[in-house]
Amino acid sequence: MAALVSPVPATSRxxxxxxxxxxxxxxxxxxAVRAAVTRVGRLPTPAAIRAMAAAAAAVxxxxxxxxxxxxxxxxxxxxxxxxxxxxxxxxSTSLYFSLNDMDAEVANVLLAGIDPAMAATRPQYLATYASxxxxxxxxxxQAAITASGNPAAQxxxxxxxxxxxxxxxxAADALLADQQAAGKPGASSPPASALGYYRQSTDLMRTAIxxxxxxxxxxxxxxxxxxxxxGRSGTEVGAIAIAVAGLALAAVLIGLQxxxxxxxxxxxxxxxxxxxxxxxxxxxxxxxxxVVEDHHLFxxxxxxxxxxxxxxxxxxxxxxANADESRYLADPARVAVYHQSFLTESQRLAAVxxxxxAGYAPALDAGVRAYQANNAKVLFGGYLGAEFRNVTFPGERxxxxxxxxxxxxxxxxxxxxxxxxxxxxQAAADFDTGTQxxxxxxxxxxxxxxxxxxxxxxxxxxxxxxxxxEGDATGWNGAVxxxxxxxxxxxVFLGVRPRLAEYR
Numbered sequence: 001m002a003a004l005v006s007p008v009p010a011t012s013r014x015x016x017x018x019x020x021x022x023x024x025x026x027x028x029x030x031x032a033v034r035a036a037v038t039r040v041g042r043l044p045t046p047a048a049i050r051a052m053a054a055a056a057a058a059v060x061x062x063x064x065x066x067x068x069x070x071x072x073x074x075x076x077x078x079x080x081x082x083x084x085x086x087x088x089x090x091x092s093t094s095l096y097f098s099l100n101d102m103d104a105e106v107a108n109v110l111l112a113g114i115d116p117a118m119a120a121t122r123p124q125y126l127a128t129y130a131s132x133x134x135x136x137x138x139x140x141x142q143a144a145i146t147a148s149g150n151p152a153a154q155x156x157x158x159x160x161x162x163x164x165x166x167x168x169x170x171a172a173d174a175l176l177a178d179q180q181a182a183g184k185p186g187a188s189s190p191p192a193s194a195l196g197y198y199r200q201s202t203d204l205m206r207t208a209i210x211x212x213x214x215x216x217x218x219x220x221x222x223x224x225x226x227x228x229x230x231g232r233s234g235t236e237v238g239a240i241a242i243a244v245a246g247l248a249l250a251a252v253l254i255g256l257q258x259x260x261x262x263x264x265x266x267x268x269x270x271x272x273x274x275x276x277x278x279x280x281x282x283x284x285x286x287x288x289x290x291v292v293e294d295h296h297l298f299x300x301x302x303x304x305x306x307x308x309x310x311x312x313x314x315x316x317x318x319x320x321a322n323a324d325e326s327r328y329l330a331d332p333a334r335v336a337v338y339h340q341s342f343l344t345e346s347q348r349l350a351a352v353x354x355x356x357x358a359g360y361a362p363a364l365d366a367g368v369r370a371y372q373a374n375n376a377k378v379l380f381g382g383y384l385g386a387e388f389r390n391v392t393f394p395g396e397r398x399x400x401x402x403x404x405x406x407x408x409x410x411x412x413x414x415x416x417x418x419x420x421x422x423x424x425x426q427a428a429a430d431f432d433t434g435t436q437x438x439x440x441x442x443x444x445x446x447x448x449x450x451x452x453x454x455x456x457x458x459x460x461x462x463x464x465x466x467x468x469x470e471g472d473a474t475g476w477n478g479a480v481x482x483x484x485x486x487x488x489x490x491x492v493f494l495g496v497r498p499r500l501a502e503y504r
Contacts (some may be wrong), residue, residue, distance in 0.1 A: 036090045045263055048259065056249065056253055056256060056487045059248055059249040061486040064485035068235070069238075071290075071473045075097075076299075081297075081301060081466065082467075087142070088143065092143055096210060096214065098139055099164070099210060103202055105128045109178065147220075150223075153219060157216070163209045166204060181194065195333075199334070228297060232294055239290035239291060242287045242290065245414030249283075275495065286476065286481065293469055296472065299465040308462060310383045311387055311454055315451050318345075322444050324338045324341045325440070341358070349383055351380060352366075361412055372401075384403075396454065396458070401451065406449075406450045
């Protein structure tokens with residue numbers, strides 16, 4: 001029956017509806033290999049052997065190049081994410097945090113000026129302000145370095161730098177006016193001149209500086225997302241290209257084996273069989289490395305860094321909310337503004353639906369109870385909700401729950417603070433800045449520490465995934481595939497050499 005099957009002409013093209021198998025039971029790829037073997041079979045035997053051996057060596061070299069390029073691309077993506085893109089996002093979120101806390105400390109200084117019990121803490125607030133200022137400029141410098149190739153980001157950073165300079169001048173005027181009025185008994189609010197300067201400075205911070213920094217963060221995050229998407233697409237394409245090149249090389253080796261079997265009546269050529277096994281092993285291992293690299297990318301960006309960004313932004317917004325408590329107490333003429341601002345920031349932290357201030361804490365309590373009853377049921381949104389929908393690593397859930405419960409306590413303390421402010425503003429100020437158990441600042445410090453712990457878990461996982469991705473690419477971007485190609489070529493040479501010797 002085999003004599004009735006004609007080889008497929010080299011110029012023939014199958015129709016669009018060609019079936020997977022023809023009437024002889026052959027798949028198209030097998031027919032192509034058979035056709036190639038047939039064409040080579042028309043050459044003199046030594047020439048045919050040399051041609052097929054050269055083809056095997058060439059495809060082996062191509063396979064090595066494909067593996068090296070795919071591995072280099074995966075390693076470069078990991079290096080970009082870990083060395084440039086992620087630090088750029090981190091610098092902008094850290095800048096947002098530092099600037100927020102600067103403004104909070106100015107509010108605390110003004111608050112301390114009207115409460116004799118807080119007078120001793122004024123130097124501490126000023127020291128924290130100076131520390132935040134230094135950190136903000138360090139973050140600006142880091143952001144400028146990482147954004148060196150992005151003209152739009154550099155223009156935004158220059159605008160932020162100019163505005164921060166203006167903010168510092170206004171804040172300094174507010175602090176000086178407050179200091180000059182210090183010691184005057186009976187004051188229920190900071191001096192009007194200090195409040196005037198502070199309103200200008202805090203409005204500049206809230207309406208100009210922080211939105212620009214948030215825009216920088218969004219741009220940096222979009223850049224990271226693009227690198228991640230490109231990297232994952234690259235690993236997928238790389239795995240497919242490696243598989244195709246490996247299959248092509250295996251087909252050439254099998255064709256050579258078939259040719260030698262027919263011409264020399266030998267059942268198997270050990271060297272060519274070993275070369276074929278080497279091809280299979282190299283292809284499987286290299287394609288598997290692409291799958292592993294894809295996993296490292298997913299862990300680094302989606303499972304770890306997405307949580308780092310959400311939690312870092314939550315931490316910055318939390319400090320902004322905490323500052324609004326001090327503003328609320330220090331500037332009675334704007335209590336409605338700061339009251340609404342606190343609610344807005346609370347919703348950004350853990351969105352619980354369209355509720356007013358009085359309904360926020362009960363709605364948050366309901367969300368916490370629902371999650372404790374069923375960890376798959378996350379009823380709240382915002383940055384904390386994003387984290388609870390992305391809990392991944394050992395110990396992360398317990399740490400996140402601790403942060404959520406500490407945030408719940410802090411929100412209830414805010415309700416107490418506002419109720420106390422209605423009857424005893426000085427007692428409310430003491431409660432707001434108090435660091436003893438049961439006081440608001442104590443609750444906030446516990447909450448901030450818990451947030452920091454969850455960030456730490458994700459940061460360690462991110463670092464480990466990036467290092468693993470970079471480490472796994474080592475060798476596969478050069479030495480391993482080159483060595484594999486050389487080994488295969490040597491085995492092919494050893495396999496055909498005895499047959500060619502028969503024609504000398």
